[in-house]
Amino acid sequence: MTSEIDRRDFLKLxxxxxxxxxxxxxxxxxxxxxxxxxxxxxxxxxxxxxxxGPPNPDAKVTLKKAVAAVNSLDRQPDFIVFTxxxxxTTDNPMERRKRLSEFREIVSALKVKTVRFMPGxxxxxxxxxxxxxxxxxxxxxxxxHKGVHFIAIDNVSDPRAAxxxxxxxxxxxxxxxxxxxxxxxxxxxxPLFDLYPQWDWATRDGAKxxxxxxxYKNVVVFYGHIHQExxxxxxxxxxxxxKGLMFALPVAGSQANRTPVxxxxxxxxxxxxxxxxxxxxxxxxxxxxxxVTNKG
Amino acid sequence: MNHATKRLRFAYAAIIVMIASFGVYVVAQSAVPKERxxxxxxxxxxxxxxxxxxxxxxxxxxxxxxKDVMMGFNLPDFGVRADIVPxxxxxxxxxxxxxxxxxxxxxxFCGIGHEEMNGKLTVVD
Numbered sequence: 001m002t003s004e005i006d007r008r009d010f011l012k013l014x015x016x017x018x019x020x021x022x023x024x025x026x027x028x029x030x031x032x033x034x035x036x037x038x039x040x041x042x043x044x045x046x047x048x049x050x051x052x053g054p055p056n057p058d059a060k061v062t063l064k065k066a067v068a069a070v071n072s073l074d075r076q077p078d079f080i081v082f083t084x085x086x087x088x089t090t091d092n093p094m095e096r097r098k099r100l101s102e103f104r105e106i107v108s109a110l111k112v113k114t115v116r117f118m119p120g121x122x123x124x125x126x127x128x129x130x131x132x133x134x135x136x137x138x139x140x141x142x143x144x145h146k147g148v149h150f151i152a153i154d155n156v157s158d159p160r161a162a163x164x165x166x167x168x169x170x171x172x173x174x175x176x177x178x179x180x181x182x183x184x185x186x187x188x189x190x191p192l193f194d195l196y197p198q199w200d201w202a203t204r205d206g207a208k209x210x211x212x213x214x215x216y217k218n219v220v221v222f223y224g225h226i227h228q229e230x231x232x233x234x235x236x237x238x239x240x241x242x243k244g245l246m247f248a249l250p251v252a253g254s255q256a257n258r259t260p261v262x263x264x265x266x267x268x269x270x271x272x273x274x275x276x277x278x279x280x281x282x283x284x285x286x287x288x289x290x291x292v293t294n295k296g
Numbered sequence: 297m298n299h300a301t302k303r304l305r306f307a308y309a310a311i312i313v314m315i316a317s318f319g320v321y322v323v324a325q326s327a328v329p330k331e332r333x334x335x336x337x338x339x340x341x342x343x344x345x346x347x348x349x350x351x352x353x354x355x356x357x358x359x360x361x362x363k364d365v366m367m368g369f370n371l372p373d374f375g376v377r378a379d380i381v382p383x384x385x386x387x388x389x390x391x392x393x394x395x396x397x398x399x400x401x402x403x404x405f406c407g408i409g410h411e412e413m414n415g416k417l418t419v420v421d
Contacts, residue, residue, distance in 0.1 A: 159404050160368070
């Protein structure tokens with residue numbers, strides 16, 4: 001328990017010092033619920049295993065370095081989530097499975113064995129999630145951890161970037177089981193709001209999911225897709241995008257095309273990283289951005 | 297004034313109203329710019345043409361056909377989108393109400409080059 005308090009205090013100090021920590025939405029209801037305890041988990045996203053190209057000359061080892069970075073954390077997280085684009089897209093179904101298999105093999109080296117996987121459009125949009133399901137099971141699901149309700153939403157298996165009416169009905173039925181003040185964490189790949197539709201940074205029917213979530217007081221969304229840290233509020237719902245683990249993408253609309261940020265040999269791994277999310281019943285969520293290597 | 301004269305005057309009045317209305321109709325028609333049609337073909341992973349120039353206020357029909365798989369056309373700045381289904385012609389009507397250069401993109405994931413499948417629509421005065 002001492003180490004947990006120390007860690008929490010450190011995070012608070014780091015936040016004051018501006019060391020890459022974001023304090024997420026407060027959770028006024030969390031302190032009153034039973035069976036709740038502070039914990040932390042790791043979000044990794046957009047590993048794009050199979051990518052080759054100048055934006056990452058270190059592509060063959062980047063995922064392995066990320067796994068090593070997570071394994072080197074002093075205190076291991078309760079669990080790890082991958083929020084999509086595990087692999088880089090391919091038109092070849094056999095190659096897709098090869099990449100998914102290699103990805104699974106590499107991440108099996110994680111010390112923490114509770115790992116939740118989600119698809120991105122690169123994994124799932126060309127076959128409606130068929131190959132992904134063969135390796136990792138359902139593309140949308142829920143789980144509970146220490147009083148927090150997690151909902152993984154699939155907005156990529158439909159190539160139109162839609163959640164779809166069937167899944168929305170499933171979401172509505174799941175939410176109907178929750179109290180309005182229940183702490184809810186949504187995991188997804190694409191932003192549920194229109195971040196920048198001009199670059200396909202949106203979910204076609206994301207507004208419907210947000211409408212369903214809106215009556216719940218303590219909702220936070222963690223997603224990927226845009227390969228950079230980004231924080232946004234829709235009403236009282238906080239949305240936090242994670243950095244990618246293969247190449248960084250530019251700020252929305254900052255250049256004509258959505259081409260990757262060039263690799264900088266002087267600062268390899270700049271713009272790449274992962275995050276820890278500390279769920280604290282007293283203070284809310286604390287996000288800490290972590291580098292792949294100490295050179296990032 | 298006998299009954300026949302009254303009917304004749306009413307007929308004249310009706311004809312005058314009809315002529316006047318037609319004149320207004322013709323004037324109104326000539327005030328509406330003629331609708332342009334621009335044909336755009338799609339194939340993985342291109343629009344052809346990928347750059348289109350329109351005039352502000354002039355109605356246009358973008359007429360899409362796909363040479364291979366289903367594609368999307370999304371022009372977020374004007375709030376319009378459509379599915380482009382192989383074997384059919386997809387028509388998108390638009391009256392540009394602002395000038396500038398705007399991105400349109402395929403919003404149906406269509407393969408390895410999907411993320412580069414986009415184009416530019418420029419609207420001039």
